[in-house]
Amino acid sequence: MRMIHTRITVLLAAMLCMAIALLSWRAYEIHRRSKAPTINKRPIVVIDAGHGTFTDIGLLDYGATRHGIREADVVFEIARCLHKKLECNGWIAVTTRDGEFTPLSLIERSMLASYLGADAFISIHTNSFRTRHPSGLSVHYWSEESKQLAELIQTILSTKLGMKDRGVVKHPFTVLVWASVPAVLIELGFISNPQEATRLANPQFHRKAADAIAQALTLWIHSRCDEDTTCF
Numbered sequence: 411m412r413m414i415h416t417r418i419t420v421l422l423a424a425m426l427c428m429a430i431a432l433l434s435w436r437a438y439e440i441h442r443r444s445k446a447p448t449i450n451k452r453p454i455v456v457i458d459a460g461h462g463t464f465t466d467i468g469l470l471d472y473g474a475t476r477h478g479i480r481e482a483d484v485v486f487e488i489a490r491c492l493h494k495k496l497e498c499n500g501w502i503a504v505t506t507r508d509g510e511f512t513p514l515s516l517i518e519r520s521m522l523a524s525y526l527g528a529d530a531f532i533s534i535h536t537n538s539f540r541t542r543h544p545s546g547l548s549v550h551y552w553s554e555e556s557k558q559l560a561e562l563i564q565t566i567l568s569t570k571l572g573m574k575d576r577g578v579v580k581h582p583f584t585v586l587v588w589a590s591v592p593a594v595l596i597e598l599g600f601i602s603n604p605q606e607a608t609r610l611a612n613p614q615f616h617r618k619a620a621d622a623i624a625q626a627l628t629l630w631i632h633s634r635c636d637e638d639t640t641c642f
């Protein structure tokens with residue numbers, strides 16, 4: 411009888427120890443998770459392919475059209491490549507235009523980034539001029555917190571694409587002024603320049619441009635890991 415009691419006591423003690431160990435482990439896990447920085451949180455980017463809205467007279471805005479190439483089509487293809495590339499790199503990428511048309515106004519495109527709590531907003535355009543000579547790419551920003559991202563994108567893009575570097579420019583484009591997150595507008599060459607228009611129509615150029623922008627964005631978000639909670 412005494413032996414049975416001893417066994418029950420040992421069994422109960424063992425179960426108690428296991429329960430304490432399990433509770434301690436649970437408490438430790440809860441504590442660890444609550445203290446952990448959001449290391450695994452995926453950063454969010456809003457990619458805006460320029461144009462694609464209806465004008466006041468009911469026509470779809472295709473941006474500049476030169477040499478048989480429409481700006482809206484070119485930037486849409488680049489935005490598509492960029493979306494794919496960034497998703498592969500661990501970002502959550504959201505686009506403002508999924509086809510020829512978007513119902514979002516310029517202000518709403520920027521507001522989407524704020525609404526999603528995005529880490530960055532990237533608007534893609536091509537430049538144009540009344541003569542065929544101007545060439546090269548430029549990156550525009552408005553808020554000071556966007557300047558570093560603009561510089562990084564400009565440096566990597568001009569190096570990787572071998573295009574004339576027209577520098578970073580502070581300019582009050584609507585999508586930049588209304589953005590409450592770091593935001594840049596990229597002018598990826600002149601559609602009015604015959605050589606650049608030919609490149610802009612080339613799918614290989616779309617992929618190379620998207621790769622360069624994705625690389626710059628990923629470098630930039632990593633550089634902010636210490637000061638920001640968003641990292642991956």
Ligand SMILES: [Zn+2]
Nearest residue numbers: 460473535536
């Ligand atoms: Zn444009």
